[in-house]
């Protein structure tokens with residue numbers, strides 16, 4: 001029955017309108033969405049004006065989606081939905097490195113760089129070396145693994161945010177691990193930075209007393225022969241906001257210390273002055289076919 005619907009009968013009517021959906025997964029998703037949405041409205045009892053405000057907010061979010069600015073992804077991130085989806089899709093062997101959000105600043109097809117290359121093309125910031133071994137969960141190295149890295153500069157800005165001011169592919173690159181699964185590169189110690197907050201998501205953060213900052217981190221996507229591709233970050237211990245990431249993406253297992261190494265032979269091998277700063281970040285990848293982001 002689709003006429004004379006009331007507050008109590010309308011939900012069932014909308015649910016049954018999807019009965020003929022040929023794709024059963026789509027039918028279930030839409031029915032579940034309607035059930036939760038109607039329950040939300042019953043719970044909140046919005047005024048017409050409040051509902052219009054919500055529609056206007058989502059419209060503004062949509063208007064802020066173009067090029068590499070994806071406000072809907074930011075909304076999903078700041079409401080914790082991106083990390084929840086990631087957690088659901090990454091129930092994996094406990095030994096594997098944990099995943100976290102991709103974020104909006106990854107660039108497909110970043111330049112391949114030789115092991116040891118310096119990705120800090122703008123020359124600002126405290127130099128450091130990042131090194132590690134890519135392994136599979138049985139402990140064997142993944143020779144020739146790829147490691148795609150990107151990070152913000154010393155001002156907290158990604159190259160793609162101010163392309164006219166920063167060198168192309170600043171602080172990003174794709175490395176190929178050696179025959180022992182080892183990788184290393186030169187970069188700068190990352191710092192915390194705010195997510196783009198000049199749009200409706202920023203407004204939402206301000207009107208709820210939330211800050212827009214992410215703790216210092218470096219992004220990684222790693223994969224290789226026989227292993228599932230992993231999307232993750234390393235986070236810097238003691239970074240401001242380590243306990244209040246605006247996008248809820250910190251995992252204790254991904255937090256690393258920047259150590260000072262005083263060893264001339266190692267410094268020479270990495271091509272940096274001695275002593276130098278080092279971050280160790282090994283990654284353990286699940287077997288191909290398992291759930292991993």
Ligand code: BEZ
Pocket residue numbers: 074077101102103104105195196214247
């Ligand atoms: C980032 O780390 O690049 C990022 C992640 C989520 C939202 C905004 C930025």
Ligand code: FE
Pocket residue numbers: 103105151152214217219
């Ligand atoms: Fe980031």
